[in-house]
Amino acid sequence: MARSRSAGSRTVSSTESKPDPKAAAAADPAAAREDAGLLAAVPFACAVFAEDGALRAANARYRAEFGELPEHERREALLARLRGEARDGARPREVRAPHSGRWYALHWGRAEHAGAAADVLTAVDISERMETLASHKSRQEKLLFTSRMMSVGEMAATLAHELNQPLAAIMNYVNGSLRLVEQAGGPVQVERALQAARTQAEHASAVISRVREFVRAREPRRDAHELARIAETVLELLRLEAERLDLRIELGLPDALPPVFADRVMVEQVLLNLVKNAIEAMREIAPERRELRIDARLNLDEQVEVRVCDRGAGLSAAEQDQLFSPFFTTKTDGLGIGLAICRSIIEYHEGRLFFEPREGGGSVFGFTLPRYEARG
Ligand SMILES: Nc1ncnc2c1ncn2[C@@H]1O[C@H](COP(=O)(O)OP(=O)(O)OP(=O)(O)O)[C@@H](O)[C@H]1O
Ligand SMILES: [Mg+2]
Structure with missing residues (x-):
């Protein structure tokens, strides 16, 4: 393959203290053109990092999307800037770029580049998917909340309706009994007990009318x-x-x-x-x-x-x-x-x-x- 043949001619020693990608490209312009051609064909932001974390090559999309980030030419510095939720301590795969607010799915692959091992990064823009997910989630939460409100409201309306009749009957009986006891002039303990029962029944009916008031106003505008x-x-x-x-x-x-x-x-x-x-x-x-x-x-x-x-x-x-x-x-x-x-x-x-x-x-x-x- 042409790729491996030319790679041999521009081996970058891994013991080199700080390999300069520009120097490497200058040393072999044909290989640099080949890199650029290959990476340009990738429809996502794509970059190659050497073992020591220095950027070796990148396509235009990578430069456009991450070029504004300071230190985007260092792998660890770039990763430190991209924020995502790491699961189980692993590196996050879905990250957000703070300078643009866009979300990316990161994929790392190992490959040989210029005769040395390298990490190839592809970063796929998944902002739209993340936005759709977030909007679904908030819609779902809203729906869940509304349906809970509705069912609680309906239950309360039914309960209030069902309890109102017997409660009105209780009040009538208690009032009637109170009148009878008052007319008969006692006994005073019964009179007090009936008064207490009336107070409790009034309290219960106040709760019910308050709930009904609230339920009536539940169709919000x-x-x-x-x-x-x-x-x-x-x-x-x-x-x-x-x-x-x-x-x-x-x-x-x-x-x-x-x-x-x-x-x-x-x-x-x-x-x-x-x-x-x-x-x-x-x-x-x-x-x-x-x-x-x-x-x-x-x-x-x-x-x-x-x-x-x-x-x-x-x-x-x-x-x-x-x-x-x-x-x-x-x-x-x-x-x-x-x-x-x-x-x-x-x-x-x-x-x-x-x-x-x-x-x-x-x-x-x-x-x-x-x-x-x-x-x-
Ligand atoms: N401004 C306040 N200062 C001190 N305590 C308060 C205050 N507001 C509410 N509370 C406490 O919270 C309790 C609950 O208040 P809440 O309004 O739900 O019921 P309530 O006032 O007791 O009865 P109601 O259903 O008639 O309003 C009150 O009984 C009171 O103990
Ligand atoms: Mg109150």
Whole structure:
């Protein structure tokens, strides 16, 4: 074969301290042309590295795709720059080039080049495949989440419907019995027991109507909405409650806040729940310490972040663990559904609901929402 014949004439000794590929090519221009011709025929980025890691030859595609990387002429330096997930400690085969953001599948082969052993690298651009994979994955996750929401919603609707009738009957019987006992003037223990039963039944029906309210609003319509309008609606609903506690709600919303991509009613529900919790957390503290702020900003991920800050007692570590579990409540009149609903709604919007202690005492409950311009 012509290849092996010419190779003999340009043997590069492996004991040479730093072989210079340009010098080798200059020494045998015919062989260099042959290399270039061979590599040019490869439809992927392709390069030959000597044993010591120095680049021997490369095609135009390799130069175009990796030439901008500093030290692309050294095998180890090049590999150190390409990032991928190594499995079982092995070298990663699928890597990303940081300068272009493109993904490559690397394949290494051993060959003889210029009379010495060499490693031949082919790098196949697999960016499109990786993008398709990533978009399938996020679509699947979204679908899974939506279907979980739907089935939970449907189950809740069925349960609420099924339980409503017997519960209404229980309330009727209890009320009727209470009237009879009251008319008969006792016994007082029975009267108290019936009153307690009525309170429990009322609690159960409050849970059901809350769930039904949530399920009814589950067909979401997302659009561009200004957070300021949402906050106005919520504050109007809570004005009386705040006045009764002599509590001023301060709003810190920047004028330039971009619109969010959200279902308005659902986000109102979230903010209402958080502000209500904040107000309730400050019922027991001295009026002059009561301070409620709603702040918003564009965070580092370019999402709109809303924070509801109070000066209540905050949360213990144990309470923080259970915070978002349905039916967790520390209030005698609480249902423990508020935060669980908030979380479902915010996650549906691909946002995040979070708690953090407030500096100087109190709690911060916050959530993020995507900008309308970034909807996808
Ligand atoms: N701002 C807050 N400060 C301190 N504790 C809070 C705050 N917000 C929530 N919590 C704690 O988290 C629990 C759960 O809140 P969540 O809103 O889910 O239910 P709830 O307020 O008890 O009842 P409801 O379903 O009527 O809202 C509360 O009972 C309270 O212990
Ligand atoms: Mg609540």
